[in-house]
Amino acid sequence: MPNPFTYSENEREKIVKEQKKQIKSVYKEASDEIKKEVKKLKGKNNVSANERRNYLKSLQKEINSYMKNVDTKTEKIINGNVDKMISIVFENNNQFVNSLGFNFDITNTVIKKEMVNRIMSGSLYQGKWNLNKAIWGDNKAKQIEISKIISKGILKNKGLYDISKDLERYVNPNARKSYSWSNMFPGSRKKVDYNAQRLARTTISHAYQESFVRATINNPFIDAYRWITSGGHNVCTLCLDRETVDHYGLGPGIYPKDKLPLDHPNGMCTFESIISMSDEEIIDAVADWYLGEGDEDMNERIEKFVNDLKNF
Numbered sequence: 616m617p618n619p620f621t622y623s624e625n626e627r628e629k630i631v632k633e634q635k636k637q638i639k640s641v642y643k644e645a646s647d648e649i650k651k652e653v654k655k656l657k658g659k660n661n662v663s664a665n666e667r668r669n670y671l672k673s674l675q676k677e678i679n680s681y682m683k684n685v686d687t688k689t690e691k692i693i694n695g696n697v698d699k700m701i702s703i704v705f706e707n708n709n710q711f712v713n714s715l716g717f718n719f720d721i722t723n724t725v726i727k728k729e730m731v732n733r734i735m736s737g738s739l740y741q742g743k744w745n746l747n748k749a750i751w752g753d754n755k756a757k758q759i760e761i762s763k764i765i766s767k768g769i770l771k772n773k774g775l776y777d778i779s780k781d782l783e784r785y786v787n788p789n790a791r792k793s794y795s796w797s798n799m800f801p802g803s804r805k806k807v808d809y810n811a812q813r814l815a816r817t818t819i820s821h822a823y824q825e826s827f828v829r830a831t832i833n834n835p836f837i838d839a840y841r842w843i844t845s846g847g848h849n850v851c852t853l854c855l856d857r858e859t860v861d862h863y864g865l866g867p868g869i870y871p872k873d874k875l876p877l878d879h880p881n882g883m884c885t886f887e888s889i890i891s892m893s894d895e896e897i898i899d900a901v902a903d904w905y906l907g908e909g910d911e912d913m914n915e916r917i918e919k920f921v922n923d924l925k926n927f
């Protein structure tokens with residue numbers, strides 16, 4: 616049987632790609648506006664220390680407000696994409712289940728809501744982490760970095776315009792910041808949208824994984840899952856280990872359904888269902904269950920699966 620979740624996997628890749636652009640463009644918009652503000656300060660390099668402080672104060676306030684807007688939008692983008700990802704996986708599962716010979720419509724609004732909530736509220740991480748906190752924590756970090764760029768500029772007695780140009784560069788998602796930037800502003804990020812992008816990608820990855828497991832864990836025809844790395848370049852040793860080592864005596868990279876580990880931040884790995892029965896055997900089993908014949912244990916498992924689906 617070909618991987619029944621290929622569709623979801625492809626959609627996941629599309630969402631991740633699109634999301635990256637969405638977030639980048641939110642940063643770019645803000646950066647363009649800030650650029651306009653900075654332009655107004657051209658020729659004002661030699662203002663008095665007092666004036667410089669006042670100008671910088673108001674510029675800082677404005678940049679912070681733009682960044683607040685950026686983070687509000689980023690959170691909304693991720694939220695929308697989580698919703699989309701989960702819907703796609705469940706929809707895909709519906710089709711898969713129907714292809715196995717079950718014939719009913721599954722409306723999964725309740726479980727979908729539950730799933731979105733599980734991802735967004737952080738209950739997936741036992742409350743130790745949640746997206747909202749992470750985004751606003753990062754907003755705070757940006758504010759601190761912005762403030763440090765200003766104080767460093769003043770310390771080095773840079774002109775008003777030069778300090779503003781540093782700020783402009785900081786918020787530009789397309790600016791290339793080299794070693795000298797980190798030297799001048801230690802601890803300041805090289806890519807302004809890096810953290811947002813990492814949070815976004817990780818959240819989609821976990822939304823995919825969680826909904827995939829939720830949709831399939833009770834499916835009696837799926838025996839286990841196989842870990843699959845994104846392949847080729849940049850695969851870390853942890854993921855390579857997950858793909859190649861036989862951790863449970865089921866074969867290399869194969870996990871019992873309740874033992875699939877959560878991918879790490881920025882992870883791009885995926886999973887496959889292991890189905891040992893042939894299409895024909897599955898269809899026969901479904902028919903037996905329907906008629907109340909055949910293997911009792913299998914019928915019980917199908918019953919449980921169907922009841923779970925109905926509760927979707």
Ligand SMILES: [Zn+2]
Nearest residue numbers: 851853854882
């Ligand atoms: Zn990895």
